[in-house]
Amino acid sequence: MHALLGENGAGKTTLMRILYGLSRPDSGTISIGGEPVRITSPADAITHGIGMVTQHFSLVGPMTVTDNVLLAGAGVGRLDRRNGRRLVVEAAERIGVGIDPDARVDRLSVGEQQRVEILKALSRDCRVLILDEPTAVLVPQDIESLFRSIRRLTDAGMGVLFISHKLREVTTISDRVSVLRRGRIVDTVATRGASIPQLAELMVGRRTVGVRRSDRQTMHDTDLDAARSIDEPDLEVDALDVPVDRPILSIRGLRLAGPSRNALDGIELTVNPGEIVGVAGVSGNGQTELVQVLSGVRHPDAGTIEVNQTDITGAAAADVIAAGLGRITEDRHACVVPHLTVEQNLVLEDLHRFRRGPFLDKRAIRAHASELIERFSIKAKPEDPVATLSGGNTQKVLLGRALSRDPLALVVSQPTRGLDVGAAEFVHTQLIARRAAGAGVLLISEDLEELLALADRIVVIYEGRLVGELPVADATPERLGLLMAGEAAA
Amino acid sequence: MRTFVPQLVQRGREPRWLAPLLVVVAVALVYVATAAPIRAAGANPAAAYERYVFTPLTSTSSLTEVLLAATPILFTGLAVAVAFRSGYYNIGAEGQFLAGAVGASFAGLYLPDLPGPLAVPVALLLGAAAGVAWALLPALLRVNFRIDEVVTTLLLNPVALLGVQGLLNGPWRNTGSGFPVTDDFGAGYEMPPAAPGARVHLGLVIAVVIAVVIWVVLARTATGLRVRAVGLSPAAAGFSGVGVNRVLFGSALVSGGIAGLGGASQVLGVGQQLTNEVSGGYGYTGIVVATLGALSAVGVVLVALLLGDITVGAQNASLVLQLPPQMGDIIAASLLLAVVSVLVLRRYKFRLRPGRFTGEQAS
Incomplete structure (x- = not known):
């Protein structure tokens, strides 16, 4: 169980996309089981045993769990639903959850839907499972259950790559943590010896001071x-x-x-x-x-x-x-x-305040933007399009x-x-x-x-x-x- | 051996020189692509292009023709640009242009005795109002019921054309000849020349003034910023308190008004009678002009002049080089396709990268 930790924009998603064949690297190699492989499409990734569960599920709502799982590996010819059901039940046993193979997916809770996604990956014999921010959509109880499932998989020898920016989860579940910052792995540490502040520091590259409620009273x-x-x-x-x-x-x-x-x-x-x-x-x-x-x-x-x-x-x-x-x-x-631009967006809510005669008062708009940029430490110039901002x-x-x-x-x-x-x-x-x-x-x-x-x-x-x-x-x-x-x- | 693979990489910000450079590339591509058909038609491509682009600019009289040809598409180009900037896809400039021509003709036929200083403004005003009226229904449907304006504005174009034909074959049929053209308008309805003695009429001046106004409004006023915001991101504009529907409705009607004014200017400036051929697709050409001109007022003016130039050049080339007159349309259309597709590259960087690991292994 390897966790990939990083702030947004650190390159987590890019790395994941490359592994799953959605983006292509400029250079470098990916090896699976010691052998370099070439992944240019999700189909390649699946062939090489990479399974992925993204934050946005790719499930067909009105279809049953079985059909969704079969869809993932559907070839041509007749659908063998009986075999499909067996696959679903077996895979569900592997992750230690019960699931009704004939339930309609859109009637399931978000946590259950996520399990269906994992089942889909398992049904395709994946050797490495990538989970992209899997806990973002879950309630705490479902997170517990997910973590139990992940442990069962890793105990059975599967590699799991867990992508997250939540420090606490990463330290709870993983064996090793790689911290990604600005597209580089800044460090890979054993989770057991790592503390949360230490990981946070690696993540942002400086020591952070958390805003913490010192007392549970309102103060x-x-x-x-x-x-x-x-x-x-x-x-x-x-x-x-x-x-x-x-x-x-x-x-x-x-x-x-x-x-x-x-x-x-x-x-x-x-x-x-x-x-x-x-x-x-x-x-x-x-x-x-x-x-x-x-x-x-x-x-x-x-x-x-x-x-x-x-x-x-x-x-x-x-x-x-x-x-x-x-x-x-x-x-x-x-x-x-x-x-x-930044300055235009900043005045969009009250344009009438920035008029001189029939025209916009460009100087006032610029001054307004400069003041807010300073006050809110926005790293941009007034004339930068907002699209270029992080x-x-x-x-x-x-x-x-x-x-x-x-x-x-x-x-x-x-x-x-x-x-x-x-x-x-x-x-x-x-x-x-x-x-x-x-x-x-x-x-x-x-x-x-x-x-x-x-x-x-x-x-x-x-x-x-x-x-x-x-x-x-x-x-x-x-x-x-x-x-x-x-x-x-x- | 080390191999290199060409690759396109998305770029963050485009440099300012890139778009003009790509337009030049597109023009070169058009030249290369159209050289073969021109040669097949029996002419030297270089000579043909000289006819198409440069010959019209060499004499005062042909320059006048260029400006005359550019006037209606300048109106429709501006009309389309105004609507597109707000994200209202008005494909109905053709119908609005025709409606405007009918509006002006109405004044010309039923108020024939109006004196010159009054007649032209009244006719232009009626034309603009008719254009607005023709744009009104799709705008109302869009704003109130979210009915796609692309479909409704487009479908109203043939309706307008059939309406014109109905008038010309019915009540407005020429009383003298019996041909489906109107009688000549009253004497006061001739558009004054843009300059004393010139054939180019006041319509061009009006269109240029409108272009300047559009430029100022979009670049310098709160209204302009609202229009741009709605066009770029209606959700964000609405969230920020911009009345999205009001902006769409307003720009739809302004667009219709400009197109209608164009129709009025055309019928008053050329011939002073309404004919079936009053538009001949200016409304559709306006979409080309607006798109090629990047929806900016300056761009629209430049492109309208260029297309006017090519139109006159095509007439000249068909006379002198025996090239089919449609060649001008082919060039204009290729230009549109080339520019629009090449401009996509603005968002990418081109670079060579070393061959992939597996590729090297193979070699």
Whole structure:
């Protein structure tokens, strides 16, 4: 069991694509069992015994587990379903899980679907299994089960390459860790002798200071001190003029129809000034829709949303912004226009402020951009197209744009997904500083560590409903995990 | 032996000189590709190209013809560029152009006594309004019901052409000759010349002014930035508070208006009567002009002039070199294909890399 650890952009995905024949290397060789092989397509990879499970499953939803597995190796002629079922059951035994070979794949949970992907790889007699960020979509209980399955495979002699940027998982499961940074393996160490800070340092190339909740109590000052201790410029945020005695963001009875069931089903939630409310949940349980509705890009079917007592239900994005809501969504490319420049993207939300007569005030736009670039340490020039920026810097552009208006309330979704440790830390300190200034923050995240570190309260969303609320002091990954799986009420 | 394999690698940022260089490469490719058919038609390619490109620019009278030929496609090219920039794929400039011609003819036929200083502006205005009206339905369908504008605008083109034919064979049939052309418009409806005594009419000036306005609006105003943002990423623009539907609707109507103005300018500038051949595909050529001109106002002006040049050159070449007149269209079409395909290479770097490990083993 070999783990490949690296920040996003370090080259993990590229390396994986090369191994699976999706990209071609410029030079170098790949050897399997000591023999150099040439892999120019996924078919070659499969022939050489390489199996891969990506984050995005390639399953045919309306077909059964057996058919999906058969599809993976289908030749010509009649389908032998009976043999297929036997294959599925045998493979499932190898990884120690039970699975109904006749179940329709789209009726399975995400964790079960992932197992089907692994079964597909096993049915093709793979010798090396590559798992690309396999835990990103799983609840903690499923992660446990996945790890057990992986151990069974490695015990049986299979090589498993586990790609991740989550330090804790890597140290739990792997025997050896290779750390990738800027396209180079900077080190390969035995997991047993490695500590998390040591691996983190290898990953980012410098020692990091984590934003950690020193106490499970809500202690804004402590957090802010912790934030200040990190060497980031201009973190001071002037206190916002917010009424402290009532919610800054309140959501009542929010409902949004989805394809089969309600994507949002009666969401009731308030965020108070100076509070971070975390929304936990497995992806696909309504988080995306919640953010879309709050951001003003989709209209709810019922319910009301108020920001600082202004009703923004069904309002256009421009009015939502004007009401004082700052928004950062999970899909960065749906928030910035990649082929416009940094400075243009930074003013896109309030163009009317940057006009001189009928024209855009280029000097003011440039000055605005320079100021935000400085304040948010964006590594780019104002005239660079955003498309040329890294994920972290793109996120800083978004953050800068949202925060430059000093929003009273913030809706922030997966703010650190795909970011390296340094950038993630920066985002966290910014959010904490906003809370200290009195803003209310709704933080939607699939990263429980992030929620536990930042939020004052955590609510759990499951199938479009809020199924539980825990003050952070009572929240543990186990309790949240049960709620996230829809198996318990708080 | 060490082998080298040519390889294309994606590049991060393209250097500024690359796109113009690739256009030059495309032109060279077109020259090479069309040399064979030109030779087959019995002419020397070099001489033919001289006729196509350079001869029209050598005399004042043929230069005038070039500008005349460029005027309608400048209008339609700008119309298409404006729509495409916002991501609204208006393929209906042809129909909007015809509608504009009909609008101007309406004034010319039913208000024949209007004096010159009033007649032309009224007719142009009616033409633009007719173009907007012809663009309205697809725009409404797109904005309200998300019905693909490519299909609706395209299908309205033959409707417009049949409408023109219906008018010319019905109520607007020539009262004197009985041919399917309208009567001559009132005396005031002749477009004034662009310069005293020139054959080139005011339409060219109007088109150039529109090009300048488009350039300024896109490059310097908030509206322009909104249009570009919507065209590049409607989701991100909408998220940022830009009214995406408003931008699409607006640019669809402006596009229709410019095309309609082009139709009006054409019918008033050339012949002062409406005929079946008033457009002859200018709306479709506009798509070529806009695409070749990279949807920029400056590019559209340059390409419209180039295509006007080739059109006049093709007439000349067919007279002098006995080349078929369609050769001009072939060259224009090859140019479009070559430029569009070669420009894809902008995103790649070319390099040679050493042969692969297995390749070396084999050798």
